[in-house]
Amino acid sequence: MEVYPHLLAQGLAIGVLTGILYVLVALGLTLIYGILHIVNFAHGEIYMLGAMGAFYCLVVFKLPFAATLAVILVASLLLGLVVERLVFRSLRGQWLQLVVASVGISLIIQSLGWIAFGIQEKNVPSFFTGVVSVLGVRLPKERLLAAAVGVVLVALLYVLVYRTKTGLAMRAIEEDEETARMLGVDADRVAALACAVGFVLAALAGAFVAPIYSLNPGMGLEAILMSFLIIIVGGLGSITGTVLAGLLVGVLQSVGAVLLGAEIAYGLVFVVMIVVLIVRPAGLLGRA
Amino acid sequence: MKRGLLALVVAALVILPPFGQPYVLHVAIVVLVNVVYAQALYVIMRMGYLSFGHAGYIALGGYASALLATKLAVSPWVGFLAGGALAAVFAWALGAVTLKLRGIYFSLSVFAFAEVVNAVFRAFEFFGGPAGIAAVPRPALFGARLNTHLQFYYVVLVVALVSLVFLYRLQWTRFGFTLLALRTRETEALAESLGINAARHKTFAFVVSCFFCGLMGAVHVHYLRFVSPFVFTFFLSTDLMVYVMVGGLGSYWGPILGTVLLTGLGEQLFAAGYYKSLVYAVVLLIVILALPGGLISLSRLIGRGGLRGRAAPVDAIAAGER
Numbered sequence: 001m002e003v004y005p006h007l008l009a010q011g012l013a014i015g016v017l018t019g020i021l022y023v024l025v026a027l028g029l030t031l032i033y034g035i036l037h038i039v040n041f042a043h044g045e046i047y048m049l050g051a052m053g054a055f056y057c058l059v060v061f062k063l064p065f066a067a068t069l070a071v072i073l074v075a076s077l078l079l080g081l082v083v084e085r086l087v088f089r090s091l092r093g094q095w096l097q098l099v100v101a102s103v104g105i106s107l108i109i110q111s112l113g114w115i116a117f118g119i120q121e122k123n124v125p126s127f128f129t130g131v132v133s134v135l136g137v138r139l140p141k142e143r144l145l146a147a148a149v150g151v152v153l154v155a156l157l158y159v160l161v162y163r164t165k166t167g168l169a170m171r172a173i174e175e176d177e178e179t180a181r182m183l184g185v186d187a188d189r190v191a192a193l194a195c196a197v198g199f200v201l202a203a204l205a206g207a208f209v210a211p212i213y214s215l216n217p218g219m220g221l222e223a224i225l226m227s228f229l230i231i232i233v234g235g236l237g238s239i240t241g242t243v244l245a246g247l248l249v250g251v252l253q254s255v256g257a258v259l260l261g262a263e264i265a266y267g268l269v270f271v272v273m274i275v276v277l278i279v280r281p282a283g284l285l286g287r288a
Numbered sequence: 289m290k291r292g293l294l295a296l297v298v299a300a301l302v303i304l305p306p307f308g309q310p311y312v313l314h315v316a317i318v319v320l321v322n323v324v325y326a327q328a329l330y331v332i333m334r335m336g337y338l339s340f341g342h343a344g345y346i347a348l349g350g351y352a353s354a355l356l357a358t359k360l361a362v363s364p365w366v367g368f369l370a371g372g373a374l375a376a377v378f379a380w381a382l383g384a385v386t387l388k389l390r391g392i393y394f395s396l397s398v399f400a401f402a403e404v405v406n407a408v409f410r411a412f413e414f415f416g417g418p419a420g421i422a423a424v425p426r427p428a429l430f431g432a433r434l435n436t437h438l439q440f441y442y443v444v445l446v447v448a449l450v451s452l453v454f455l456y457r458l459q460w461t462r463f464g465f466t467l468l469a470l471r472t473r474e475t476e477a478l479a480e481s482l483g484i485n486a487a488r489h490k491t492f493a494f495v496v497s498c499f500f501c502g503l504m505g506a507v508h509v510h511y512l513r514f515v516s517p518f519v520f521t522f523f524l525s526t527d528l529m530v531y532v533m534v535g536g537l538g539s540y541w542g543p544i545l546g547t548v549l550l551t552g553l554g555e556q557l558f559a560a561g562y563y564k565s566l567v568y569a570v571v572l573l574i575v576i577l578a579l580p581g582g583l584i585s586l587s588r589l590i591g592r593g594g595l596r597g598r599a600a601p602v603d604a605i606a607a608g609e610r
Contacts, residue, residue, distance in 0.1 A: 096338055097576050104530075107572075114562040229396075
């Protein structure tokens with residue numbers, strides 16, 4: 001029984017580290033939802049492309065680490081701009097069509113992924129090997145790195161949304177798009193930017209988890225499921241809510257897996273979502 | 289004209305199968321099963337709601353009947369109804385919580401629900417684990433098991449026709465029209481101001497939709513004779529959505545047209561799964577962007593086409609945020 005609290009602490013720590021990565025993916029969704037009012041189903045596939053991109057750049061083409069990140073960043077940025085321009089913009093205001101279109105994009109990317117990448121699971125060697133021990137809790141360095149990058153990216157997003165003029169425009173559009181347009185905000189440009197930033201966050205999250213998991217083209221589905229649970233729990237469109245809910249879900253899943261097993265933990269997260277929907281339908285920090 | 293055409297189609301569905309090869313019968317069964325799934329999904333899409341998890345309710349029905357038949361030797365005929373009922377109960381529970389909220393909460397919750405259902409079936413040995421449940425028996429009639437494709441085809445045909453007629457009649461009831469009125473937030477507010485309990489109507493519609501999914505899911509599993517967590521996945525949920533959107537949201541016949549074209553042709557043309565979903569998705573995007581009313585709207589463009597008949601009151605449903 002002595003090992004017990006120890007395992008729990010380990011689960012808690014891993015949960016927080018995983019939660020930060022969940023937050024990265026879910027924040028992109030939140031941003032896109034806030035501005036474009038789309039729940040972007042293709043988000044998980046962008047995450048998958050980021051991970052696959054890391055594999056191809058690092059393992060197949062043997063690019064240096066920085067170049068890999070640059071390639072992924074630019075590619076996901078462009079993809080975001082293209083998808084917004086070609087699909088989302090022409091369907092604005094029709095939420096059903098928009099969501100279905102994003103499902104279509106997701107299916108296209110995923111089936112192309114299976115065709116191009118094959119069903120063989122891919123593995124990326126660790127960026128950093130080794131383990132850090134804190135108070136008896138052992139944390140792999142690569143997970144710490146991924147989490148640290150996650151924290152930096154989340155901080156950058158906060159700066160973008162709350163400290164820049166573009167961020168002000170984003171929040172204005174979220175508040176009241178019509179008025180924002182009348183006051184001269186270029187809503188189309190802001191929407192394109194939000195979409196691109198969301199895609200970049202998802203792709204970078206994918207790149208940093210690449211050494212942690214085995215990769216296959218279907219990996220986006222689990223990521224998107226967790227992200228959906230998170231944005232519902234946190235409150236649709238709320239950035240701080242998403243951050244809190246992401247950490248909560250990460251910890252819940254990890255500690256739950258230690259105590260009850262992985263599949264039950266999965267169900268537990270779902271139960272939490274239902275409870276939140278009953279008690280606080282708009283989510284922890286969402287506005288009704 | 290329309291009635292004549294319909295009678296002709298039904299007559300063909302009844303008379304022709306004995307002359308068909310087993311493979312043709314297999315395709316016919318798959319198409320009929322999918323038509324019911326799509327039409328059931330259409331009940332809630334018609335009121336402006338989107339489900340990413342109908343496969344979860346189909347799986348509930350299928351697993352319920354398979355477990356009853358293999359563990360307790362309950363007759364599949366009872367199992368079919370039990371499957372539908374179980375799916376309906378779960379639909380009621382989730383719908384009562386989420387259908388009061390904005391549509392997107394509902395869509396995401398249903399998606400999460402389906403994934404959790406799948407995870408639970410995978411996790412527990414009682415449900416067969418990842419391998420699933422094998423040796424699910426076919427139903428028997430007058431003491432004889434319906435083991436051939438032809439015999440089972442008629443089972444599917446009867447269940448499908450009864451379901452389709454019910455869902456068609458439902459559309460033209462007061463309840464059916466009310467659902468149509470709930471498809472945007474503005475019209476919903478209007479309906480509520482007239483004393484309509486929107487949440488209750490929506491929940492009931494979802495229950496009806498899932499009942500038929502569970503029912504047909506049970507029939508489907510007894511056709512396949514096995515079920516596993518990999519039979520009813522997220523991709524079934526999205527396929528159904530694709531059928532409805534490609535066929536067209538504006539008319540009862542849209543989802544049927546979409547399903548028949550895409551499953552009927554898709555099964556034949558693209559044996560490899562990934563190419564199939566790629567083609568489906570490309571067709572979906574083209575239709576959404578270029579032909580918002582779906583393929584069925586072409587029949588109105590052509591003029592007094594055969595399927596014109598009593599057009600539903602709207603062409604492309606669901607403008608505005610749900």
